[in-house]
Amino acid sequence: MKDSLPQTLEAGVQAAISELYAADGAAQTITLQATRKEFEGEFTVVTFPLTRVAKKKPDEIANDLGVYLKEHIAEVADYNVIKGFLNLVIKDEYWKQFLLDEAAVDGFGQAPKNGETVVVEFSSPNTNKPLHLGHVRNILLGWSASQLLEMAGYDVKKVQIINDRGIAICKSMLAWQLFGEGATPESSGAKPDHFVGGYYVQFEQKFQEEYKQWQQTDEGQAVFQKSAKEGLTPEVFFKGYSKKYFNDYSKLGEQAREMLLKWEANDTEVRALWGKMNGWVYSGFEETYAALGVNFDKLYYESNTYVLGKDMVDKGLEMNVFHTREDGSVFADLTNAKLSEKTLMRADGTSIYITQDLGTARLRYDDFGAKRMLYTVADEQNHHFATLFELLKRLEEPYAAGLYHLSYGMVDLPSGRMKSREGTVVDADDLMKEVIHEARLVSQERASTQGLSQEDQDAIVQQIGMAALKFHIIKVGPQKRMTFDPKESVDMQGQTGPYVQNAYVRTRAVWRKADEKGVDVDLSLAKDYTNLAPAERELINQLYGYPELVKTAAESYDPSLIAMFCYELAKNLHKFWHDHSILSAETPAAVAFRLQLCKAVGNTLQSGMGMLGIQVPERM
RNA sequence: GGCUGUGUAGCUCAACUGGAUAGAGCACUUGACUACGAAUCAAGAGGUUUCAGGUUCGAAUCCUGACACGGUCACCA
Numbered sequence: 001m002k003d004s005l006p007q008t009l010e011a012g013v014q015a016a017i018s019e020l021y022a023a024d025g026a027a028q029t030i031t032l033q034a035t036r037k038e039f040e041g042e043f044t045v046v047t048f049p050l051t052r053v054a055k056k057k058p059d060e061i062a063n064d065l066g067v068y069l070k071e072h073i074a075e076v077a078d079y080n081v082i083k084g085f086l087n088l089v090i091k092d093e094y095w096k097q098f099l100l101d102e103a104a105v106d107g108f109g110q111a112p113k114n115g116e117t118v119v120v121e122f123s124s125p126n127t128n129k130p131l132h133l134g135h136v137r138n139i140l141l142g143w144s145a146s147q148l149l150e151m152a153g154y155d156v157k158k159v160q161i162i163n164d165r166g167i168a169i170c171k172s173m174l175a176w177q178l179f180g181e182g183a184t185p186e187s188s189g190a191k192p193d194h195f196v197g198g199y200y201v202q203f204e205q206k207f208q209e210e211y212k213q214w215q216q217t218d219e220g221q222a223v224f225q226k227s228a229k230e231g232l233t234p235e236v237f238f239k240g241y242s243k244k245y246f247n248d249y250s251k252l253g254e255q256a257r258e259m260l261l262k263w264e265a266n267d268t269e270v271r272a273l274w275g276k277m278n279g280w281v282y283s284g285f286e287e288t289y290a291a292l293g294v295n296f297d298k299l300y301y302e303s304n305t306y307v308l309g310k311d312m313v314d315k316g317l318e319m320n321v322f323h324t325r326e327d328g329s330v331f332a333d334l335t336n337a338k339l340s341e342k343t344l345m346r347a348d349g350t351s352i353y354i355t356q357d358l359g360t361a362r363l364r365y366d367d368f369g370a371k372r373m374l375y376t377v378a379d380e381q382n383h384h385f386a387t388l389f390e391l392l393k394r395l396e397e398p399y400a401a402g403l404y405h406l407s408y409g410m411v412d413l414p415s416g417r418m419k420s421r422e423g424t425v426v427d428a429d430d431l432m433k434e435v436i437h438e439a440r441l442v443s444q445e446r447a448s449t450q451g452l453s454q455e456d457q458d459a460i461v462q463q464i465g466m467a468a469l470k471f472h473i474i475k476v477g478p479q480k481r482m483t484f485d486p487k488e489s490v491d492m493q494g495q496t497g498p499y500v501q502n503a504y505v506r507t508r509a510v511w512r513k514a515d516e517k518g519v520d521v522d523l524s525l526a527k528d529y530t531n532l533a534p535a536e537r538e539l540i541n542q543l544y545g546y547p548e549l550v551k552t553a554a555e556s557y558d559p560s561l562i563a564m565f566c567y568e569l570a571k572n573l574h575k576f577w578h579d580h581s582i583l584s585a586e587t588p589a590a591v592a593f594r595l596q597l598c599k600a601v602g603n604t605l606q607s608g609m610g611m612l613g614i615q616v617p618e619r620m
Numbered sequence: 621g622g623c624u625g626u627g628u629a630g631c632u633c634a635a636c637u638g639g640a641u642a643g644a645g646c647a648c649u650u651g652a653c654u655a656c657g658a659a660u661c662a663a664g665a666g667g668u669u670u671c672a673g674g675u676u677c678g679a680a681u682c683c684u685g686a687c688a689c690g691g692u693c694a695c696c697a
Contacts, residue, residue, distance in 0.1 A: 033636065046639060048677055058677080084677085085640060126697090166697065243696095302697090329695060338623075339693095346695045353697050382624070383692050409625080410691085417690090448657070464659085476633065481626070481690070488632065488646070492659050495633080495645040502659050510656045517656095545636095552636085564634070567644085578661045598656095620659075 005544070006032055008073060009043055009088065016068040023053040034545070040080055041087030042541050048084055058084030092532045095540045096593075100526055103543040103600040109550055109607050111153035118402075119364050120146040122376035123160040123294075127281045128168040129197035131288050133418065133426040133484060134378070137411050140474050140613060142376035143294045144559035145406060147611040152554035157368050161300040161360065164278050170259040172196050173273050174252070175203035185280055191429065193284025196277050204421070207252050211238070211245055219249065291432050293466070293613050298367070300360060306351070308359025312395060313345050321394040337390050339383075344391075357388050358395075365399050372402035374557065379407040379479070406557050409481030411473075426486070436465035438490040439498075449619055463615045465490075467497030470614050475563040495567055497614055500605060503570035504616040507602030510582050514595060517583065521591060529593035535576040536594075539601060542569055546604055550611075559612055566608040573601050 003011070010030045017025030031046035047061040054061045059081055066079035066086050077091040102108060122142020125131055131139075146156045176183075176199045185192035214220045215238055228237040238245075246253040262270040289295065313330055316322030322332050322344060330345035344355050364373060375385060385405035393400040411418065418425045440461045443449060449457050472489045476482045492498035514521050532540070546565070553561040582594040606616050 031639075033639080036640065039640080044640090048639075051677075083640060163697075168697085325695095327695095331695085343695045348695090350695090352695065378691095379625070380691055407625095412690095414631095442659070446657095446659070448659090472632090479625080480633080483632070485632070491646070493646085494659095496659085498659055499645095502657085506657065506660090513656050549636095560634095561636095564644090571644090574660055575662095577656080581656070583656050619657090 004548070005075065005090065005094075006043065008075065009045070009069070012069050012073045012076075013045055013065055015072070016065050017050065017053060020064050020068065021054045021056075028053060034541075035087050039082060039085075039087050041078075041089045042537070043088045043090070045086040045088070046084070047086060062086035090541075092530065092537075095532060095537060095544075096527065096529065098544060099540050099600055100596060103540070103546075103604070104596045106603065108543075108600070108603060109546050110151055111547070111550070113155070114153035115155075116153075116372065117155045117157065117368050117370040118149055118372035118374065119157045119159055119368055119370045120149070120374040120376065120406075121159050121161065122146075122406075123289075123296075124163065124377070125160075125285065126163045126166075126168055127196070127278050128172045128200045129420070130191075130193040130284060131428040132420075133411050133428065133431060136292070136428050136431065136469075137408060137473050137482075138376055138378070139289075139292055139294055140470055141406065141408055141478055141559065142374075143292075144474060144562070144612050145374060145376065145557045147613070148550065148554045148557070148559060148562065151550050151607075151611055154372075154554075157297045157370065158295070159298045159300060159364065160296055161302060161305065163302045165263065165274075165303045165306065167256060167260055168200065169274065169278065170256045170263065171203040172200040173270075173277055174256050174259055175199035175206070176277065177273070179206075185284075191284050191287065192280035193288070194427075194429070195284075196281050203252065203256075207246070207250065210250060210252055211242065214245065214249060223249075288428055291429070291466075293615075300363070302356070305360045305363065306356045308363060309351050309355035309357070310345070310359070312358040312362060313351070313355060316344070316391075316395055319395065332391055332394070334387065334390055339387050339390060342387055342391070354384065354388055354391070358391060361388075361392060361399070361403075362397065365397070370402075371399045372404070373399060374404050374406050376406040376408070378410050379481075380410065381405075382407055404557065406478065408478040411482055411484050414483060414485050426484070431469065431486070431489075432466065434486070435469045435490050436462050439465035439468065439492070442492055443620070452619070460617045460620055463617050464492065464498050464501060464620055467501050467609075467614045468492055469497075470612060471497030471500065471563060474559050474612050475567070477560045478558060497609075498620070500566050500570040500609060501614075501616050501620055503573040504602050504605045504609075505618065505620050506577055507573065507598040507605070508618050510598050511595065513583060521595065522588060523592045523595065525589040526592035526596045528589040529587075530589075533580060535572065535579050536597060539569070539572050539576055539597060542572060543600055543604055546608070562608050562611055566605055566612075569601060569605060569608070573598075573605075 010032055013030045014025035014028060017023055017028055028050065031049055033044050033046070035041040035044045045062070045065060047058045047065065050061050051058060056064070062081040062084060066081060069076045069088060070079055075090050075094045076088055078089040080087050120142055123135060123139050125135060143158070146158050150156045179202060180199065185195040188195060190198070215234065224234055224237055227241070259270055263274060313322060316332065317324065317330065322330050324330055327347040328349070329343055329347040331341055331343045333341050335341060342354065343352065345351055361373065364370065377385065382405065385407070389400070389403045389405070392403060413424060413426065415424065443457070443461050443464065449460055468491065469489055472491070473484070475495070549561060549565055553559065580594065582598065583591060585591045585594055609616050
């Protein structure tokens with residue numbers, strides 16, 4: 001494989017240093033960056049760091065290097081120097097060849113398989129309520145990261161762990177038993193996961209009622225007198241006491257816990273109910289996943305994995321990285337890694353959350369042999385994953401070095417944090433419905449897809465709506481806590497998914513038009529085109545950076561980089577479109593060349609957006 | 621309180637990891653459809669990058685210290 005342009009240039013600069021300044025050029029790190037838009041050229045060498053070796057002023061160095069590179073490097077057409085920055089202009093011929101031989105060829109940007117497997121976990125919902133906006137960000141991030149890794153050459157396994165057991169689902173089950181009167185999703189017409197979620201909400205309501213009443217009883221008053229600190233009002237005290245009440249006094253709480261115990265004891269009736277209600281939830285989830293356009297290679301269920309990890313604990317004890325306390329509980333001392341002491345096994349021998357994560361990690365390794373594993377989980381669990389990874393490292397697990405927590409900031413609404421208790425949670429299904437509805441309105445207004453079948457129109461409208469939503473979420477860097485304004489998420493102008501889609505549609509429209517026009521377009525003439533216009537150079541230069549960007553984005557697990565790239569590319573395409581005529585260009589060579597350019601840009605947009613889970617329509 | 625993240629235009633976000641005059645979009649003002657699609661393009665206005673020091677040719681970025689807002693510190697999941 002031949003050297004990339006930056007590599008060639010860097011080597012050239014190093015050679016120049018050796019030759020011109022009698023210094024060890026190879027030892028110098030060269031600062032090479034993309035030239036800023038307002039200057040001529042594509043690559044820029046920053047000469048300030050070289051003043052020491054060269055013993056000259058930055059401008060002089062830049063000139064020396066410019067002369068040298070123009071003479072010795074075939075690809076360099078010209079250079080200019082501005083304030084110590086050496087801007088290099090690459091020959092048209094090079095860009096032209098790159099476009100025709102690489103960028104316009106199918107599969108551009110796809111790295112060859114590297115033989116490595118990576119497991120990506122995302123979504124991982126609870127089964128007691130439907131998916132919401134927070135899950136949407138998680139899913140889009142995890143999905144995009146997995147697509148990115150595939151593009152970068154990895155074999156990717158997408159997994160989720162479903163939290164299908166525990167007190168939460170028991171609450172839903174109990175509420176259904178007490179108040180459901182045998183209703184089913186079919187009988188009620190509700191989407192099944194929403195149906196189950198409704199009972200969870202109902203449980204909470206009934207629980208609150210029960211709690212309120214109890215506060216007035218003698219028992220409640222006695223607890224307040226005994227436990228409340230000086231000066232606390234009953235309201236404040238009871239607000240913080242809710243959990244304790246649930247565990248120690250609540251009738252509903254007792255029933256729910258009883259159900260959990262029965263579940264753990266494998267009670268046939270409880271298990272049957274559990275299976276039935278979770279089944280409903282899964283069919284609902286499947287619908288949502290399909291609408292989001294995501295799928296998984298393997299599902300793990302907590303009901304199967306929550307007992308895992310005990311052998312890991314044994315291993316840790318054997319290796320002397322875990323220790324036993326007097327009461328029999330097991331812990332690891334991580335204080336020398338700036339983490340705390342972590343318990344891994346209760347005195348009664350039951351395991352806890354992190355223990356099953358240890359076991360699950362091992363299970364996945366056994367399943368896939370992956371030495372890299374990604375966990376897409378919100379940043380509130382940073383501490384948990386730091387602990388988990390440290391433990392696995394100490395256990396000397398073979399995949400420990402490849403563990404990565406794809407941590408992301410939570411999603412806020414303009415009104416503040418989403419709170420299920422206050423009913424401010426934005427439901428995933430509602431959200432999708434809303435953006436598609438909005439896309440339909442806009443589409444009808446434009447009437448640009450008239451003449452297509454209703455089916456096709458529906459498909460397009462859905463693609464547009466989902467593009468708006470997905471792009472809006474994914475363009476924000478993962479680490480950043482983001483504010484989600486529903487009004488902005490349905491925007492279709494400016495820095496949005498539909499804007500990018502529109503650029504793609506244009507690249508396709510011009511080809512359709514060319515076909516209609518007939519056979520008088522000779523594509524082979526493209527190579528005869530000369531004098532690239534600035535807008536053309538800009539586009540090709542940008543395409544040139546795509547494979548490298550994919551690599552960078554994959555290495556940093558950051559799909560927002562791809563989103564921004566797609567936007568910039570679309571923007572330049574729009575500008576090019578506006579400035580230049582394609583089918584009625586000056587010469588047949590120009591027509592052919594620009595068609596190829598459109599094709600390359602279109603393919604790249606499709607590829608980039610595809611990684612974000614966004615489809616690009618032929619018309620819109 | 622310890623650890624940790626964030627703080628950039630009215631709002632939502634960028635800034636190639638220390639480089640040039642801090643960039644986009646939305647909103648606001650103005651211009652461009654008889655031209656391959658106006659979900660577009662062009663122009664205007666909008667900034668002491670929270671504050672104060674420091675490091676150097678050069679700081680939104682690194683260091684120190686404040687301030688503000690999150691997260692987290694269970695033998696919960």
